Amino acid sequence: MKPKWKQLITLIRTTQPPRLLFSIGIGLSLLTTMASLAIPLLASRLIDNFDVSQLSTAVIIGIIAAFFIQALAGGVSVYVLAKVGQHIIASLRERLWKKLLVLPVSYYDEHETGDAVSRMTNDTGVIKNLITEHFTGFITGVISVVGAIIILFYLDWPLTLVMFSIIPLSLLFLIPVGRKMAEISRNLQAETAGFSAHLTRVISEIRLVKASNAETMEWDNGRRDIRKLYRLGVREGVIQALMSPLVSSLIIVVLVLIIGFGGIRVSSGAMTAGELAAFFIYLFQIIMPITQMVVFVTQFQKTIGATEKVLTILELDEEELEKGTGNVPDHQNLAVRHVSFHYQPDEPILKEVSFTAEKGQVTAVVGPSGSGKTTMFSLIEQFYKPASGQILYGSEPISHYALKSWRKKLGYVSQDSPIYAGTIMENLTYGLEDEVTREKVIQAAEMAYAHPFINELANGYETEVGERGIKLSGGQRQRIAIARALLRDPEILMLDEATSSLDSQSEVVVQHALKNLMKGRTTLVIAHRLSTIVDADRIVFLEKGEVTGIGSHDELFATHTLYQDFARQQLRIEG
Structure with missing residues (x-):
């Protein structure tokens, strides 16, 4: 397995960042750093020759040019690198969005919607912040620190050694504190993602929350998550409270050392006043980048966690929409042959199910709740693959055809047909390519x-x-769903309790609409109502995942005891 930082590099490379633009941005950042390093040296000469009559025009021009280059190159490099960062994140989000759309339904059965939303927004946002805000500061910071240290040794190496003698002592405190900060940051990130998922779930089902009088329960759950975030935030604050005075104290100690020892060096003539002034400027050019580098390391730890979560999605198996022989033949029988299926290995849902839906005919699938009727429809739509057995269209398994081509053949109307926010026209034409x-x-x-x-x-x-x-x-939603199915002109129509949630008046209208939709199509129906079942060409009775009877309504009513009870009780037929 790759080291975690290599995973991040690999992930960034897959987005194909504009390398030329990135090189220009880094080059300009280097130029900015070099200009900022030149300014104290030039200023030291100006201080040592601080006499109006002896002012060096070349030094003044050099300082002005350095400031100008620093400002211009710095501004342009920030823009260029931000553009590169935005390109990387846009490409990453496109990959992630495409992946989320082609993941199988089974993924969404096992993961909350808020989890996917968090990966798409929060985790990619963390990666974006590292690239666009902290990476440049880290690179230029390293260059600035290294450059400043070299110049300090050049100016006065004894004073430089005294100044850096404090570093080993400071690292004894800063390293363990930094590690603790990184750990807390990762935990905070994980809890924030969990809280985001909880919010998405509750708000998306707010009507259920209110109808169930669950406001108090959800308030308690949300408050529990908020308290976790609060405690982690406080712990982060404690670390910051330790870091801040520690760093401040170290800076003061270094300043005292420079002032004390530097004063001795100046008085002895070993260095000039201008060089001592330059020392102070370079000190701050070291301190500021080190602060940026510490922030980068903390952000990098967060980004590693975000990268792992994004990669877990990108590496999942996806539906292959185009793989297969292409177009599906027209007007064939749909045959289910010895199909078994389970969500959990020890909990079979379907067991050796076999039946045939003849082309142009209506086949009803009925049975008690939990017998596997809707699961059967999901297998036909290829949301899941059978554990064993095959579903054939004509002489070929449906898995033989391109998935995209197969689903074009299907029209699906459920008891609660999905309608999304938008106009009626947008809902009617949703998913139509032409x-x-x-x-x-x-x-x-x-x-x-x-x-x-x-x-x-x-x-x-x-x-x-x-x-x-x-x-x-x-009733209106159902009729829009039926109109949408008509526009798709499916060859195979699947109706899953399409009228069960409607009042009697709406049901009459929707039944008329369904008759128009069913004309000339192979129709599979899940229903509890006699009006939908009694005229079916074939009825398949499912009981605990097994087919226990196949025939017309009259045939099953005459020979199948459980169907008789089903008909009497659920279809309200008197025996």
């Missing part, structure tokens, strides 16, 4: 019995539906 004319959209809406209520809205098809379509009724 441009759809307004006339075609209206035609689909009319067939779905959605056009009349859409027309009555203030902004018609441009009406904003709110988050999850909250501004629409259940």
